[in-house]
Amino acid sequence: MSEFETAHTSFVRHHLARRSGERRGRLERGHLYAEKLFLEQVWWPLVGSFDHLHPEYEIQDWNRRSQFLDFAFLPASGGKIGIECDGFQSHVKDMDREKFSYALNRDSFLTGMGWKMLHFSFDDIQRRPEVCRMLLQLSLSPAMISSGLIGSKAQKPSASAERLSPFQKDVLKLAWQLNRPIRPRDVMERHDLSFRPARQLLQALVERNLLAPRASGRQIRGYEPIGRFPMHLFE
Template sequence: MEFEEVHSSFIEIHTNQRAAERRGRLLRGHNYAEKLFLQNVWWPLFESLEHLHPEYEVFDWNRKSQFLDFAFLPPNGVRFGIECDGYQSHIKDMDRDKFSYALSRDTFLTGMGWKMLHFSFDDIQQRPEVCRMLLQLALAPYLARRAAAPHLLSEEMDILRLAWRIARPLRPKDVTDYLQINFRTARRLLISLSEKGLLKPVKSKERVRYYEVKLMHSDQIW
């Protein structure tokens, strides 16, 4: 299915599930920037809007209702709040009290177990590849753990954590230094992760020199 068709169905389903202010907030709040985030950033990575909730209601420490642009709630229990921030509405027009509250709200939600992700509208519109890279970096460790953990060795999981942390192509030497193992063992583990579809080998002069974290699609993580 194409994005426009999936998006229309996505909004219709969530609208029909809501009433009163929660329904009104969705109809008022899900606008151009939020749709563009889905189209430019989320959809190219995952080709699915499953487990995403637009204009998701949360409460602050005073039980005051607030709405996140998106909540991503996969079955493994991790909770991501995603905000699409425009300069005009989120910075330029924000007074000191609103600025202080926004920071406190994010800190409160973090304390309550949420993982908050912010993307600027300018990046969503003009540099979506940067947003996709950052989103993948933030989500991959939590989503891959659920999908891959049953058939990964502990050393392989350690290598994946290293690859996500350094955020650059991984060399066998990185693995030998990190795990204090020999080159042959490091290479065997990297090949194993590649065969399991979690790392992608990068060749130079017909030889594999590096390994990159492979982008994950919806059939691997949901």
């Protein structure tokens, strides 16, 4: 039995032993092929453990009706992340207007209650797991990465990724999030840095051809990402 299979079996047994009634029944019925494949193809290679991860996690909607998330990640450092593995048949093709509206409203309600909701299609989990891993890592906070909750047994990063520090990765991510050129002040505010080290972080990304300076005359006004988003740096 592989390391993943051993850990997965213990993971499910651990949660079954602590549940009863419908919460136990939901785990027995709901944790199926798609959910296990997500853990095997996406979660395990990135995180390397199931600590703080809860399968078929019960939540309540605005009418206090019980619903179950495929997974909830509740790290000790704080935060609530809900993860759903969505199949096209059940979540799109067979969904009527009422169910469609409810699904959107439920996510909006959970967001208002402090949850971060992540959705992965079964097709991507099965055929493009590297995309799912990249998106999952982007969604998990840098604090979780630096604290060791992520990456303890992760796949060895590429040579390009090894050349980027956690600060550089976070600055690059921020540059892609902004709808304008990133400036040293943005980095200063995000990481509580003075001007010089903030500018050095940006210049290091320029040297790696990940950012390009945008100038007005002789003065650099900011930096913009080059090309497409570099997924391989976040695998």
